Amino acid sequence: MILDEVKEVYIKDLMKKGQRADGRGAMDYRPIRVEKNVFSNCEGSAIAYFGDTKVLAGVKIDVAEPFSDRPDEGIFMVNAEFTPAAHPEFEAGPPNEKSIELARVVDRGIRAANSIDVKSLVLPDGKVLGVFVDVYVLDHSGNLTDAAALAAMAALKNTRIPKYEPSAKQGAKGTFVREESAGNLAIKSDVITCSFEKIEGTNILDATDEEEIASDGRLTIAVADGQYMVASQKSGRAGFKQQELMSLFDAAVAKYGELAKYF
Amino acid sequence: MGSSANKPQLIVDGKRISGRGPMDLRNLKITAGVLKKANGSAMIEWGNNRVLAAVYGPREVFPKHTTDPRKALIHARYVMAPFSSAEEHGRSGPNRRSIEISKVAKHVFENNVLVNQFPKTMINIDMEVLQSDGGTRVAAITAASVALVDAGIPVRDLVQGVSIGKVDGMQVADLDKNEDNYGESDMPAIVSLRTGEILLYQMDGKLTRPEVDNALSMIFEGAKKVREKQVEALRAKYETDVAPQE
Incomplete structure (x- = not known):
């Protein structure tokens, strides 16, 4: 778009x-703000606001069969929808490479940090809980990535x-009594x-959509418990030097508290 | 990053199951120009990985409306064949994982190829994983870099990489499938040794700051070994016995 070039x-x-x-x-x-428990039908929900960016996450809990290679683990999955409501260039349809990337980066961070104890999600009848996060x-x-995370x-x-409530029939899935809680998901x-985002050789945090247009590339770092790198992803054509990457890791660790206070 | 159930002991007496030391790569062989129709191609045999890379272009853009008047578009496609894993039959075509890998592979070559020399064109880089044993994305991109040079497309550098993991607490280079599945961390990366830049960087696991820094150093060290094999492949195809004329 010609307007994009002017902004760039x-x-x-x-x-x-x-x-x-x-x-x-x-x-x-x-300015950042997080609203929690915004919906009552899903088991968990929150909206994160980063300036004018608004990203919602809904969590549903389902009964599932465990994956055959992980019989002793529940299921955790993050998906992302870039709704056509959010931006003139977002189109309805199947997930594209950008929404898949975002979902997978958010998923990897939470998964690698073992935030959710998947072993605790096994039900007495051998079924497991599935924790489905939809961004x-x-x-x-x-x-969008930081807001989504x-x-x-x-x-x-x-x-x-x-x-x-387990089923009386052997091997069949039981049912949920969704109005009654068995406690909170342990994190x-x-x-x-x-x-x-790297623009003209300078790395900036929390870029706006206009800054993203001008950006040569992005480095996302997921930090757990204020100190560990648990996931990371470089995106876009820019390259990063080793020292540069380490200094951005330090910056991410330094910023941890500014975000973690909103959970 | 797999289940702890059935986890084999990955480090025995300071050695990996395969007998390798921490920085030892698996056997690696690259062959340039293995396809007739493609403008450039390469086959990489890295441990038990077998990946074919083919390059077409620069050529007319399809779909046409995506044409960029300033540069060539890079279309990268990384896909695993349904028969490529040691486990069950996979689905054919791209899945969420391969779509993500295709995206970050594209970014590598948007940096690496001199795209401004070929406005209004596209370059297709196709990476077909025929057999997988851990580290297929770095193998695929390493092969694709050779295929681009084989196609005569100007690039800033031969790019290559290696995956650095942490298994049983030890940081090791070039994870095989077991080490990837049951290890504590995986960090695949592609670098340009000429510019010292990291062009692909993904990681998951749980690493402290010194571990991240050490892994990055190991990536550059491993890349030097991989680069030698890329140069060998291109030499084998293009070097002649005829001495240059004085």
Whole structure:
């Protein structure tokens, strides 16, 4: 789009002077807010707001058969929908490479940190609980990954497990009494992600959608419990040097508390 | 990052199951120009991995409306064949994992290929995993880099990589399937040794800061060995016995 090119030049010119369009420093967040338990039908939910970006995460708990190679583990899965409501360029249809990437990065962070004790999700009758997180992007003004990760974590930390009644029939799935709670989903480890966009050689945190247009590439780092790298993903054509990557890891660790307080 | 049930002991007396030391790569052989029709191609045999890479282009863009007047588009496709794993029959075509890998592979070559020299064109890079044994994405991209050079497409560097993992607490290079499945971490990366840049970086696991830094150093060390095999492959195809004219 021609407008994109105009914005790109504007953002890059500012960045050469060390400035951002909204006056923030390179490592500053926009105002952040998280609303928890926004819906009652799903077992957990949260909306994360990063400036004008709004990302919703809904958690449903289902009974499932365990995967054949993991009979002693429950199932955890993150999916992402870029709804057409969120941006003029988002189209309805099957997941595309961007929504798949976002979902998988958020999934990897939470999975690798063992946030959810999948072994605790096995039911007495040998069935398992499936924890399904669906990320819904409602308004895309940039930095969807970090907003999605924060919404997902906030939703998971406020997810109730419905009461399960095994079936009398051998081997059949039981049923949930969704109105009755069997306690909250246990979260063993807290995870946030920090995404840095590289514009004119400078890495900035919490980019807006306009800054993302001007960006050469992104590095997302998932940090668990304020110190561990549990997942990471480089996206876009930019390359990162070893030292640069390490300094961004340090920055992500330093920013951990600013996000973790919203769970 | 697999289930702890059935987890084999991966490090015995300081050695890996395969007998390798921490920094030892599996046997690696690359053959350039294995296909007739493709503009460039390469076959990589890395441990038990077998990946074929083919390059077509620069050629006319399809679909046409996506044409970029300033540069060539890179279309990268990484797919695992349904018969490629040691386990059950897989589904044919791309799944969520391979779509993600195709995306980050595309980004590697958007950096690496001199795309501005070929505006209004596209370059297709096809990576077919025929047999998998851990580390297929780095194998595929390493082969694709050779295929691009075989196609005569100008690139900034031969790019290559290796996956660094942590198994039974020890950081090791070039994970095989078992080490990947039952290890504590996996960090596949592709680098350019000429620029010192990391062009593909993914990781999952649980690593401390010194472990991340060490893994990155191991990636660059491993890449040097991989690069030698890429150069060998291209030499084998293009070097002649005829001495250059004085």
